[in-house]
Amino acid sequence: xxxxxxxxxxxxxxxxxxxxxxVVGPYRIPxxxxxxxxxxxxxxTPASPTTDxxxxxxxxxxxxxxxxxxxxxxxxxxSYQTLFRNPLVSPDILGVSAGAGFGAVLGILLxxxxxxxxxLGFVTGLITVVVVYALARALRSQNEVLVLVLAGIVVGxxxxxxxxxxxxxxxxYNQLPAITFWxxxxxSGIKVSDAWSVAPPIIVGLVPLVLLxxxxxxxxxxxxxxxxxxxxxxFVRGVVIAAATLITAAAVSxxxxxGWIGLMIPHMVRPLVGPRYDRVLPASVLMGAAxxxxxxxxxxxxxxxxxxLGLLTALIGxxxxxxxxxxxxxxxx
Amino acid sequence: MIVTGNLAIGYGTAQVAGGxxxxxxxxxxxxxxxxxGAGKTTLFxxxxxxxxxxxGKVEINGIPVDTLSRAALARAVAYVPQAQVMEFAYTVxxxxxxxxxxxxxxxxxxxxxxxxxARAAIDELGILHLSDREANRxxxxxxxxxxxxxxxxxxAPMMVMDEPTASLDLxxxxxxxxxxxxxxxxxxxxxxxxxxxxxxxELATRVAVISGGRLAAYGTPDETLTAATLSEVHGVPxxxxxxxxxxTVIAPARPAS
Numbered sequence: 047x048x049x050x051x052x053x054x055x056x057x058x059x060x061x062x063x064x065x066x067x068x069v070v071g072p073y074r075i076p077x078x079x080x081x082x083x084x085x086x087x088x089x090x091t092p093a094s095p096t097t098d099x100x101x102x103x104x105x106x107x108x109x110x111x112x113x114x115x116x117x118x119x120x121x122x123x124x125s126y127q128t129l130f131r132n133p134l135v136s137p138d139i140l141g142v143s144a145g146a147g148f149g150a151v152l153g154i155l156l157x158x159x160x161x162x163x164x165x166l167g168f169v170t171g172l173i174t175v176v177v178v179y180a181l182a183r184a185l186r187s188q189n190e191v192l193v194l195v196l197a198g199i200v201v202g203x204x205x206x207x208x209x210x211x212x213x214x215x216x217x218x219y220n221q222l223p224a225i226t227f228w229x230x231x232x233x234s235g236i237k238v239s240d241a242w243s244v245a246p247p248i249i250v251g252l253v254p255l256v257l258l259x260x261x262x263x264x265x266x267x268x269x270x271x272x273x274x275x276x277x278x279x280x281f282v283r284g285v286v287i288a289a290a291t292l293i294t295a296a297a298v299s300x301x302x303x304x305g306w307i308g309l310m311i312p313h314m315v316r317p318l319v320g321p322r323y324d325r326v327l328p329a330s331v332l333m334g335a336a337x338x339x340x341x342x343x344x345x346x347x348x349x350x351x352x353x354x355l356g357l358l359t360a361l362i363g364x365x366x367x368x369x370x371x372x373x374x375x376x377x378x379x
Numbered sequence: 380m381i382v383t384g385n386l387a388i389g390y391g392t393a394q395v396a397g398g399x400x401x402x403x404x405x406x407x408x409x410x411x412x413x414x415x416g417a418g419k420t421t422l423f424x425x426x427x428x429x430x431x432x433x434x435g436k437v438e439i440n441g442i443p444v445d446t447l448s449r450a451a452l453a454r455a456v457a458y459v460p461q462a463q464v465m466e467f468a469y470t471v472x473x474x475x476x477x478x479x480x481x482x483x484x485x486x487x488x489x490x491x492x493x494x495x496x497a498r499a500a501i502d503e504l505g506i507l508h509l510s511d512r513e514a515n516r517x518x519x520x521x522x523x524x525x526x527x528x529x530x531x532x533x534x535a536p537m538m539v540m541d542e543p544t545a546s547l548d549l550x551x552x553x554x555x556x557x558x559x560x561x562x563x564x565x566x567x568x569x570x571x572x573x574x575x576x577x578x579x580x581e582l583a584t585r586v587a588v589i590s591g592g593r594l595a596a597y598g599t600p601d602e603t604l605t606a607a608t609l610s611e612v613h614g615v616p617x618x619x620x621x622x623x624x625x626x627t628v629i630a631p632a633r634p635a636s
Contacts, residue, residue: 128467131466131467132466133466133467188390257485257486258485258486259488260480260483260487260488260489261480261485263477264477264480266465266466266467267465267477270424270427270429270458270460271458271460273427273428273429273449274427274429274453274456274457274458274460275453275458275477275478275480275481275533276449276450276452276453276454276480276481277449277480278448278449316468320468320469320470320473321467321468321469321473322469322473324488
């Protein structure tokens with residue numbers, strides 16, 4: 047069972063990445079001490095209070111948030127690529143990132159508290175996709191998928207215009223840098239409560255994707271074939287869109303817009319486990335999580351200032367993607 | 380068994396053809412002929428419940444097709460599309476396993492029983508050695524056989540095949556046709572569309588010719604594949620000629636000289 051073995055390796059890789067993320071930082075905590083501090087509540091051996099505070103209050107919440115966001119974006123990307131039968135699709139295909147971005151920058155403009163900014167981003171992300179879906183339904187075309195994607199582009203462009211408007215209105219010394227930073231993606235300032243608030247929607251979104259994994263994979267053959275094979279296409283497609291939107295909106299709401307992961311990770315996974323969605327999904331979650339944990343570690347430790355995550359994922363993602371393309375169509379087909 | 384009664388087919392409100400009465404039972408091959416655009420594919424989609432009938436009825440084993448669930452329909456009728464290159468690099472085994480979908484619980488993935496069933500179906504089509512090959516990287520004929528294996532793994536007594544020999548070379552065409560005959564001999568009912576009247580004559584229990592928005596001819600090959608019918612349907616003069624071995628072949632009519 048080669049695919050099973052690879053999943054185990056990827057899971058171990060994620061744990062290793064999380065250990066690295068816990069060790070590295072301005073205050074270096076040796077791996078052994080990380081592990082000792084982690085098990086301290088169980089063993090009863092008290093750890094150093096400084097290590098305890100840094101690990102549990104600062105570093106672990108950020109590592110967990112990075113893992114959640116990375117896994118979520120990769121899962122959404124893998125799902126949309128299968129659903130739309132197009133390997134160049136990413137989680138923001140239906141405008142969720144632009145919609146969430148608009149809500150969040152509006153929150154920054156209105157000087158709302160952080161939790162409200164995140165909440166507003168989450169809600170506008172969801173609303174955007176509902177509008178896109180309703181628009182596609184109202185247009186009643188023979189080619190439902192094409193109309194859906196085009197409606198996503200239209201509404202996404204509108205949200206993008208809204209973001210530009212907010213940037214023009216924003217205070218250039220105070221709010222504009224915050225907006226720009228948010229649009230480039232960052233996990234700085236993540237608190238324990240953020241990791242807790244983002245986990246439930248991501249898990250709620252992942253559950254139906256995992257449960258329907260086989261039928262979602264069959265959808266990749268196209269609507270007619272999937273129906274003839276016994277799949278209720280409209281229902282499964284609706285579930286995938288709702289779940290992937292929930293996941294993406296939740297992730298974007300705490301991390302800002304981070305590109306490339308949803309597009310690239312499924313491509314890196316397919317040569318390992320094959321194109322079957324029931325294998326691509328778990329493998330993407332594990333690899334996406336490990337990838338963003340490592341990228342975020344780099345973002346907060348490579349330079350004196352925090353590097354925006356979107357910059358790093360683009361810098362790392364673009365060459366990797368070119369390399370994948372150069373390996374030939376085999377990557378996806 | 381698939382039965383249609385006074386069936387009208389089309390998209391939305393645009394009728395493509397009407398008044399279609401035909402039936403196919405297990406152990407029979409119904410060949411569907413007609414010029415491009417006559418409605419062969421539309422009829423298939425209607426038989427499979429993929430688009431609603433504009434009038435009349437389609438019944439599968441006596442049950443109206445629009446009252447069956449997707450899964451129940453898939454367990455009764457399997458669809459063999461034309462083999463095309465797919466977006467994802469599924470292996471032959473992956474592809475055939477998808478034929479098991481209608482037999483799986485909503486949250487299940489194929490288990491050991493389904494793998495056995497899929498392998499048996501691949502073996503029956505004589506392509507077991509291709510199981511782990513990428514379905515996009517085998518010949519068109521082999522890919523068509525893989526799709527027939529998928530229909531076999533679906534365990535449906537009826538199969539609907541959309542021009543399974545189109546764009547195949549001669550060797551692959553004969554291979555696919557012999558497999559289709561073997562399926563009929565095993566008791567499967569097959570609806571099979573083709574552009575080749577000779578193929579229909581070779582295979583069919585009955586032939587249905589769709590043309591000009593109606594069922595232009597329906598009956599045994601000898602009743603339907605006449606020079607008159609074929610000339611009228613295709614708009615070119617057609618002659619039937621008998622070979623020395625007693626076969627009938629269709630050829631352009633030579634102008635009288």
